[in-house]
Amino acid sequence: MIQFKHVSKAYSGGRPALQNIDFHLNNGEMAFLTGHSGAGKSTLLRLICGLERANDGQVILNGHDVSQLKKQDIPFLRRHIGMIFQDHQLLMDHNIYDNVAIPLIILGKPAEEIRRRVSAALDKVGLIDKMKFYPIQLSGGEQQRVGIARAIVNRPMVLLADEPTGNLDDKLSKDILKLFEELNQTGVTVLMATHNLSLIKRKHHRILNLNQGRLTGGSDAEN
Numbered sequence: 001m002i003q004f005k006h007v008s009k010a011y012s013g014g015r016p017a018l019q020n021i022d023f024h025l026n027n028g029e030m031a032f033l034t035g036h037s038g039a040g041k042s043t044l045l046r047l048i049c050g051l052e053r054a055n056d057g058q059v060i061l062n063g064h065d066v067s068q069l070k071k072q073d074i075p076f077l078r079r080h081i082g083m084i085f086q087d088h089q090l091l092m093d094h095n096i097y098d099n100v101a102i103p104l105i106i107l108g109k110p111a112e113e114i115r116r117r118v119s120a121a122l123d124k125v126g127l128i129d130k131m132k133f134y135p136i137q138l139s140g141g142e143q144q145r146v147g148i149a150r151a152i153v154n155r156p157m158v159l160l161a162d163e164p165t166g167n168l169d170d171k172l173s174k175d176i177l178k179l180f181e182e183l184n185q186t187g188v189t190v191l192m193a194t195h196n197l198s199l200i201k202r203k204h205h206r207i208l209n210l211n212q213g214r215l216t217g218g219s220d221a222e223n
């Protein structure tokens with residue numbers, strides 16, 4: 001489902017953020033992405049959804065080489081991806097319901113389907129009672145969960161999560177991880193970047209570990 005072939009990325013003026021990354025995440029697999037701050041985790045996730053372009057190598061998503069896609073084709077690719085950002089990126093002048101509905105509105109889904117799916121997504125993250133609230137009225141952890149609801153509302157094939165439990169306490173972090181595992185059991189491929197090693201230590205999913213932009217664990221050769 002997600003394959004990196006000799007991928008390197010350097011931001012202009014900076015040292016390489018990723019160097020010669022090779023791995024293959026199978027359809028329906030779940031994996032964690034770990035590594036120190038600045039190791040390249042966000043960059044790797046951003047390459048998959050076309051927010052950044054590789055300088056070298058191939059990033060293949062569901063058979064498409066993301067690094068070769070034309071700019072106008074990127075939105076079509078993103079329809080299949082749910083992306084959860086570190087800084088949740090909510091629209092502050094829209095309420096929670098609207099924030100979660102946005103991906104469906106963009107796709108032109110009928111109002112009744114939007115209502116049903118947004119309610120289901122908010123229910124999953126425990127925020128159904130707050131759908132009329134604005135992001136500013138929610139705690140950091142609740143805002144993070146709105147970002148998660150928005151990412152799953154369109155039932156993506158692939159869920160990419162950048163530090164999704166960063167603002168959450170232990171109990172909520174475990175709940176979110178459980179939610180990802182449930183989605184994974186329905187066939188969604190999940191890649192989650194995290195610093196929280198205690199959260200994932202008893203899990204059996206593959207761990208891709210980055211160190212200074214290089215993959216030091218979890219590549220296919222070890223599996």
Ligand SMILES: Nc1ncnc2c1ncn2[C@@H]1O[C@H](COP(=O)(O)OP(=O)(O)OP(=O)(O)O)[C@@H](O)[C@H]1O
Nearest residue numbers: 011012014017035036037038039040041042043044
């Ligand atoms: N837009 C950018 N322009 C220039 N350099 C960048 C940019 N984004 C990231 N970098 C650099 O690329 C490297 C990898 O950053 P990245 O954000 O991918 O790491 P990370 O593992 O996600 O870190 P963190 O855990 O702190 O979020 C770092 O050296 C960072 O300074």
